[in-house]
Amino acid sequence: MQTAFTNICERMGCSQELSEFKRGTVIGCHLCNKSNCEISLLLNIPRSPVSGIITKWKQLGTTATQPQNERGQRILKCTVCRSRQLSAESIAKDLQISRGLHISTARVHRELRGMGFHG
Structure with missing residues (x-):
């Protein structure tokens, strides 16, 4: 039953x-x-x-x-939210090493600006 x-x-x-x-x-x-x-x-x-x-x-x-939304943007946002004092260069290197994503520093900077992160 x-x-x-x-x-x-x-x-x-x-x-x-x-x-x-x-x-x-x-x-x-x-x-x-x-x-x-x-x-x-x-x-x-x-x-x-x-x-x-x-x-x-x-x-x-x-x-x-x-198709799913940009997964890379979510990963980037989570990375920045964990540590807000990282530079765009260190974020790009971290994503290349940990996730295998090939992303330039300029792209990281542009995406962060688009998400509302400044500084």
Whole structure:
């Protein structure tokens, strides 16, 4: 016998991407005036991916997965937040050594300015 907890765990899984067919089915249900909760129960997927798919479809007109944002910018921001007194040269060298990213000092300086870090 399944409890509600095991049923939720089975439904959620390990952050897997939904197939193109399931995303299309979500949009089809949405166009048939089903609520997010009804779609979630009908397709046996959590509500947050349902609302995310519908939002993406409304904004972009597609349900296809988009490439990730610039991962390098996140890494750079985390590096700067850890130690704000590093120079652009030392940050560039650190990223080249630790992460294998080939980035120039000028690029580091330009990206930091764009993120709002000055000085």
